[in-house]
Amino acid sequence: MPVTLRDLAKALNLSHATISLVLNNRFDVAIPEETRQRVWKMAKEMGYRPNYAARALVKGSTQMVALTAPRLDTAFYHEVIHRLYTLASREGYEVLVRQMRPSEGNESTRPAFWPVDGIVSVDGLLDPDPDMPMPMGIPTVSVGTCCREGGDRFEIDIRPAMSALLHHLRPNERVLFLGWKALQHTHENLWNTYAEAMQSLGFNPSAHFVSHEDLGLARADLAELLGRDFHESIICYEDELALLAVRACRDVGRSCPRDVRVAGIGGARHIDLVEPPLTSIQFPIGELCEAAWHCLLDRMRGSKEPLGRRTYPARLIQRESTRVSSQTKDGLELL
Numbered sequence: 001m002p003v004t005l006r007d008l009a010k011a012l013n014l015s016h017a018t019i020s021l022v023l024n025n026r027f028d029v030a031i032p033e034e035t036r037q038r039v040w041k042m043a044k045e046m047g048y049r050p051n052y053a054a055r056a057l058v059k060g061s062t063q064m065v066a067l068t069a070p071r072l073d074t075a076f077y078h079e080v081i082h083r084l085y086t087l088a089s090r091e092g093y094e095v096l097v098r099q100m101r102p103s104e105g106n107e108s109t110r111p112a113f114w115p116v117d118g119i120v121s122v123d124g125l126l127d128p129d130p131d132m133p134m135p136m137g138i139p140t141v142s143v144g145t146c147c148r149e150g151g152d153r154f155e156i157d158i159r160p161a162m163s164a165l166l167h168h169l170r171p172n173e174r175v176l177f178l179g180w181k182a183l184q185h186t187h188e189n190l191w192n193t194y195a196e197a198m199q200s201l202g203f204n205p206s207a208h209f210v211s212h213e214d215l216g217l218a219r220a221d222l223a224e225l226l227g228r229d230f231h232e233s234i235i236c237y238e239d240e241l242a243l244l245a246v247r248a249c250r251d252v253g254r255s256c257p258r259d260v261r262v263a264g265i266g267g268a269r270h271i272d273l274v275e276p277p278l279t280s281i282q283f284p285i286g287e288l289c290e291a292a293w294h295c296l297l298d299r300m301r302g303s304k305e306p307l308g309r310r311t312y313p314a315r316l317i318q319r320e321s322t323r324v325s326s327q328t329k330d331g332l333e334l335l
Helices: 005-012 016-023 033-046 052-059 075-090 159-169 181-200 215-228 239-251 285-300
Strands: 064-069 094-099 118-122 140-144 152-157 175-180 206-210 233-236 261-266 279-282 309-313 315-317 325-328 331-334
Touching: 005 016, 005 033, 016 033, 064 075, 075 094, 075 118, 075 239, 075 285, 118 285, 140 285, 152 285, 159 181, 159 233, 159 261, 159 279, 159 315, 175 181, 175 239, 181 206, 206 215, 215 239, 233 239, 239 261, 285 309
Parallel strands: 064 094, 064 118, 118 140, 140 152, 152 309, 175 206, 175 233, 233 261, 261 279
Antiparallel strands: 279 315, 325 331
16 A cells, blocks of 8 residues: 555654645745654655645646756756756756657647646747647746747847857858757747848858767768868857867868867856867856746746746857967967
């Protein structure tokens, strides 16, 4: 027979209510820490497992939220999911994490079938896929550079940082935007921002989308491109792709930043520790996640405020990978 709250209460000589408060991580009620530790220890010893279905029936909620992203294996999405997971856990919520792409929807992965109280969509589709509609009645918050319609939106504004980057690169026709083919729907805002900034400077934008997600094949694809076409600067959709571009440059005998200047987007951790340290457009991930989570929490608690849209500016962090070179009588000089 499954161990119940009443079994734990009897074993510890505590009330059913106290056991419930402790196991539901309720810190708004004063319970001694020693008592909390006793409850958790006994629950582990007796093999207690919470009955989420029963809890949902009693509370009218599942105490679970969903976090979705088009990828889970890049620094930006990993950092956002980690921060949101931490915030949700502090409030006692279980977390369902889903990778969502337009072509990967099926009956089991549609949001309408998720047993959750709220959803955070990271870089959701600009135009929601009609085959994967967001469920009516479940609070939804979108965060990132492109956000879904139909919920509160917390958007990263990269326009000032992109303009600053292009001016820093002293652009000409040979500035390339580099992205992943499988994620073009999430590139749209970034590509449009880059293209508009290039056009405002009087240059034609150009792009290449890597078709291989395997890093070895992607590196070979980039090396073939860079060996065939000369680009003075490359702006990459994400920092990991920028690091791959630097390696591909070396594969064809070109040096960064002497021959090709490379910049990423996202502001991943430790990119200042690689060689050369990577210039990047840094996203305000901490501030963004805090605001988005507290908005979702208010919605799940019944807030009826009008849907909101807030923007958070990214900022350019200049490092060695884009230092501009000029020829002097003494040879090559870094500016």
